[in-house]
Structure formats: structure tokens, C-alpha cells
Amino acid sequence: xxxxxxxxxxxxxxxxxxxxxxxxxxxxxxxxxxxxxxxxxxxxxxxxxxxxxxxxxxxxxxxxxxxxxxxxxxxxxxxxxxxxxxxxxxxxxxxxxxxxxxxxxxxxxxxxxxxxxxxxxxxxxxxxxxxxxxxxxxxxxxxxxxxxxxxxxxxxxxxxxxxxxxxxxxxxxxxxxxxxxxxxxxxxxxxxxxxxxxxxxxxxxxxxxxxxxxxxxxxxxxxxxxxxxxxxxxxxxxxxxxxxxxxxxxxxxxxxxxxxxxxxxxxxxxxxxxxxxxxxxxxxxxxxxxxxxxxxxxxxxxxxxxxxxxxxxxxxxxxxxxxxxxxxxxxxxxxxxxxxxxxxxxxxxxxxxxxxxxxxxxxxxxxxxxxxxxxxxxxxxxxxxxxxxxxxxxxx
Numbered sequence: 001x002x003x004x005x006x007x008x009x010x011x012x013x014x015x016x017x018x019x020x021x022x023x024x025x026x027x028x029x030x031x032x033x034x035x036x037x038x039x040x041x042x043x044x045x046x047x048x049x050x051x052x053x054x055x056x057x058x059x060x061x062x063x064x065x066x067x068x069x070x071x072x073x074x075x076x077x078x079x080x081x082x083x084x085x086x087x088x089x090x091x092x093x094x095x096x097x098x099x100x101x102x103x104x105x106x107x108x109x110x111x112x113x114x115x116x117x118x119x120x121x122x123x124x125x126x127x128x129x130x131x132x133x134x135x136x137x138x139x140x141x142x143x144x145x146x147x148x149x150x151x152x153x154x155x156x157x158x159x160x161x162x163x164x165x166x167x168x169x170x171x172x173x174x175x176x177x178x179x180x181x182x183x184x185x186x187x188x189x190x191x192x193x194x195x196x197x198x199x200x201x202x203x204x205x206x207x208x209x210x211x212x213x214x215x216x217x218x219x220x221x222x223x224x225x226x227x228x229x230x231x232x233x234x235x236x237x238x239x240x241x242x243x244x245x246x247x248x249x250x251x252x253x254x255x256x257x258x259x260x261x262x263x264x265x266x267x268x269x270x271x272x273x274x275x276x277x278x279x280x281x282x283x284x285x286x287x288x289x290x291x292x293x294x295x296x297x298x299x300x301x302x303x304x305x306x307x308x309x310x311x312x313x314x315x316x317x318x319x320x321x322x323x324x325x326x327x328x329x330x331x332x333x334x335x336x337x338x339x340x341x342x343x344x345x346x347x348x349x350x351x352x353x354x355x356x357x358x359x360x361x362x363x364x365x366x367x368x369x370x371x372x373x374x375x376x377x378x379x380x381x382x383x384x385x386x387x388x389x390x391x392x393x394x395x396x
Contacts, residue, residue, distance in 0.1 A: 006370065008318045009190040009291060012362040014251045020243035032217075034239025040246050041200070047249065048175040048183065050202045052209035055242055056216055059164040059186030059199035061235040063134065064091035065212050066160045066182040066201060072097050072131045079119055081111045081136035081143075081162070082325040082337065083347035087186075088136050088162050089326050100130065100336040101327040104346040108282045110143035111135050112346065113151060115338040120155050122338075133159045137166035137176055138323075139356070140192070140259075140290035142282060145171050145179045160184065164199075167192055168256045168288040176288075177202055192255050192290050192361070193248035195241040256288045258361035262368065263289040266357060269372045270294065273379050275301025293322060295353040301379050305355060311378045317371055322354030 024036055037055050045053040056062050072078060074096030080089050082101035092099045102119055105112035116133070123129045133152055135143050145161075152159045161180035163169075169176035177183030182205075187198040203209050214220075219232025237245075263278075270276050275297040281287055298304050305321065312319045325347040327337035340346045358371055 003316050003370065006317045006358045006363070006367050007360060008320060008356060008358055010360045010362065011189050011194050011196075012255065012360060014247060016247035016250060017244045020247040021240060024240050024243040029239040031238035031240060032236055034242070036239045036242040036246060037237060040237075040242040040249070043246060043249055044185070044200050045202060047252075048178045048202050050178050050183070051204045052206045053200050053202045054209055054212045054216065055237040055245070056199045056201060056235045057237055058087075058197060058235075059162075059184050059188070060087040060091060061216070061233065062182075062184035062186075062199045062201040063088065063160065063162065064094055064233070065215060065235065066184065067091050067095050067097070067132060068215060069182070069208050069211060070132050070158055070160075076131040077123070077128060078132050078134060079116065079130045079157075080134040080326070081138070082327045083109065083138060083323055083350060084136040084162070084326065085164075085323055086326065086329065086331070087164070088134055089332070092134075097131070098335070099326070099332060100338070101325070101332070102338050103340040104138075104350060105144070105340050106346055107280060108141055108143055109138050109279060109346075109350060110141060111148060112338075112340040113144055113147035115340050116148060116151055119336075119338045120151055120157075124155060129155055130157055133157055134162055135159055135180065136162040136164075137169065139279060139293055140166045140169055140288040141279065142166060142169050142171035142176050142285050142287065144282070149179060158182075164188075165191065165290045166288060168252050170286040171282075172284045181205065182208075187245055187248075192259065192288055193245070193252050195237065195245040195248070198237045198241050198245060255361040258363075259289040259292075259359055260287075262359055262361075262363055263292040265368055266292050266294070266372070270375060273301070273376060275299070275303075275379065276375075290359065292357045292359045294355055294357060295350070296355060297353065303378055305353060308355060308375065308378055312371070312374055315370065315374045317374060318358060319371075320356045322351050322356065324351055 041053040072095045076097040078092045083104045103115045158181035161183040163177035164186035166176040183202040185200040187195040216235035221227040279293040
């Protein structure tokens with residue numbers, strides 16, 4: 001009999017969502033907008049320590065609005081992390097602008113300040129500074145914000161913080177998503193909290209956020225009839241989904257604690273296996289560990305990433321490679337790219353060696369044992385070498 005499927009990062013409902021949805025239905029505020037949307041925005045702004053938040057249909061929509069608000073247009077350049085999901089860069093194309101991809105660095109796996117500095121220097125010399133920089137916080141880990149912000153300020157270029165995966169992460173005492181001119185979050189089904197589909201744009205620029213609400217609501221002019229003077233978008237979230245988001249936000253700290261515990265179990269159970277290392281935690285930060293990610297040295301482990309992924313798949317366990325760098329994607333063929341160092345391409349190395357492990361906050365100990373056992377058996381062969389697996393405080 002096949003064991004039940006272990007998913008990478010499934011939704012984890014708290015039981016409070018049903019009550020919230022019933023309340024929204026009873027009030028007849030289903031869509032569009034409503035009191036739960038207003039409250040969700042205020043709660044997210046408070047949580048992240050910013051002045052304003054706008055709830056939207058996706059994290060991608062939030063990035064698109066941010067670029068629009070910054071006046072990004074056809075022919076402009078936008079610097080963007082290369083090691084990320086395509087949603088981080090697609091809105092650049094929506095605006096007709098050109099992405100310039102920036103490599104990762106080893107300590108955070110996020111945008112390399114060294115590569116970013118080189119990109120700025122070249123752009124300044126050519127007189128073509130970017131209109132914005134999109135910095136992604138990969139797998140919940142914050143980028144080196146101090147260094148990145150200093151560079152952006154030096155060249156007077158605004159930064160958009162793509163915190164889609166890093167809600168609840170803390171960098172030097174401040175909340176992830178609060179560092180850029182705009183911050184964005186995703187509430188997709190696989191994120192640390194979910195509204196099934198949705199996102200949030202946050203900022204301290206309250207005037208810009210009012211403009212965001214206007215643009216996200218089809219840019220309807222104040223008039224007794226339907227009048228539109230500028231291009232708008234249908235990007236607002238419904239009151240029903242916002243009610244789910246509020247219930248999820250109540251348990252966010254528990255979700256973070258669970259995912260950090262899951263990472264610790266993987267780390268203590270697998271770090272002694274030849275060829276396995278894990279994503280580090282940047283100094284002076286506390287990451288939400290949205291996904292637990294390990295690297296395989298194929299020479300030391302004597303198995304390939306592909307072989308290990310196949311072995312996990314045979315055991316009905318969902319695991320995935322690290323994001324394929326965007327500068328290697330066919331969609332962005334020919335786009336400019338800056339490596340961390342000459343002949344050192346960190347994002348490409350991480351893509352070649354990385355595996356994302358099941359990390360859902362509802363992952364059980366028994367399920368995690370299945371994952372760990374499969375990995376150890378694949379690499380070590382004879383499990384009789386080990387009398388137990390270290391599972392935090394649990395010994396099996």
C-alpha cells in the first residue's frame with residue numbers, strides 16, 4: 001500500500017477561518033472589498049511596522065502596482081534578483097521595461113551587493129540608471145538589506161522588497177517587507193499563511209498607497225457615472241478572502257515556530273550525511289524558514305540531485321529543485337546579467353545543487369521521518385549503520 005502523499009508546503013488552516021468566513025457571509029459583504037479587507041490591511045501594516053497596506057489579488061499584482069507607482073515604462077531598466085520565481089520579474093515585462101538580473105551571494109542566497117554595485121557602476125557610466133531594484137527574500141531569508149539600501153540610496157534608485165516568501169522574518173530588529181519604498185507579500189496556497197490566493201502591497205508612502213487603491217480598482221474617477229482617465233487594474237481582493245487572511249495572521253507566529261522546528265530537525269538529522277549542507281541563516285536575522293532547503297555535493301554524496309528527487313518521488317514525497325535562475329530562462333534570453341564575481345555564478349551553483357524539502361507547518365514527525373529515512377537510505381545505503389535519527393528532542 002502506498003504511503004499518503006507528503007506535500008512540499010500545503011495550506012495549514014487553523015479552524016478560525018470557518019468562523020471568519022461565516023461572519024463575512026452573514027454580513028453579505030462577499031465582494032468586492034468590505035470591512036475584512038480594511039481590517040486585514042490595518043493588521044498587516046501594524047504587523048510589518050509600516051504606515052499603510054493595500055490588499056490585492058496576488059503578490060504579482062502588488063509588484064506590478066509598485067512598478068506602475070514608480071513610473072516604470074517602456075524602455076526603462078529594472079534590476080532584479082535572478083534566483084527567484086518568474087513572478088518577481090514578469091511585471092517588469094508588463095510595463096515594457098527591461099530586466100537586468102543580479103546574481104546571489106553565499107551568505108543569504110539573495111541578491112549580491114557586490115554584483116549590484118557593479119551593475120550600478122556600469123549603468124551610471126552609461127547614463128542609464130534603473131528605475132527600480134526588485135530584491136527577493138528567497139525561501140523566507142532576508143537579503144543583506146543594509147548594504148543593498150546603501151547602494152540604492154547612493155544612486156537614488158527606489159527598492160521594491162519582494163517579501164512574498166518572508167512574512168514574519170526579522171532583519172536586525174525590523175520586519176521583512178518594511179525596508180523598500182514598497183514591500184510585497186503573497187498569500188498563495190503554498191505560503192506560510194494563505195488566503196487561497198492574494199497578496200499585499202505595503203509602504204510608508206501613504207499618498208502612493210492611495211494611488212495604489214485607485215489603480216487596483218479599475219482607476220475609476222470620482223464621478224456619478226463610470227469615468228476613467230487612466231489605465232487601471234482589477235487587482236483588489238474580496239472581503240471573503242480577506243477574512244481568511246485575518247484568521248491566518250492570528251496564527252502566523254505558531255506557523256513560523258513550526259517551520260523553524262522542521263528545519264532544525266532536518267539539520268540535526270542529516271548534517272552528518274556525506275555531501276549534505278543546508279541554507280544558512282544570515283547573521284542578525286530570524287528567518288521564517290518558509291522552505292527547508294539543502295544542497296547536495298554530488299561527488300561526496302555519490303548521488304545526483306536528480307536521483308535523490310526521483311527517490312523521494314517514488315516514496316510519494318514532493319520535493320523540488322531550487323528556482324532556476326531567471327537569466328537562464330528562455331523567456332529572458334539575452335537579458336543583461338551580473339555575476340557575484342568573475343567566473344563565480346552563485347545562483348547557478350545553488351540551482352544545480354539545491355533541493356527543497358517538505359516544510360509545511362502541518363508536517364508530522366512520522367512524515368518527516370519518512371523524508372529523512374529516504375534521503376539517508378539513498379546516500380548511505382545500509383540504514384543499519386544508524387541506530388536512530390535525531391529529531392530535535394525526539395530519538396527514533
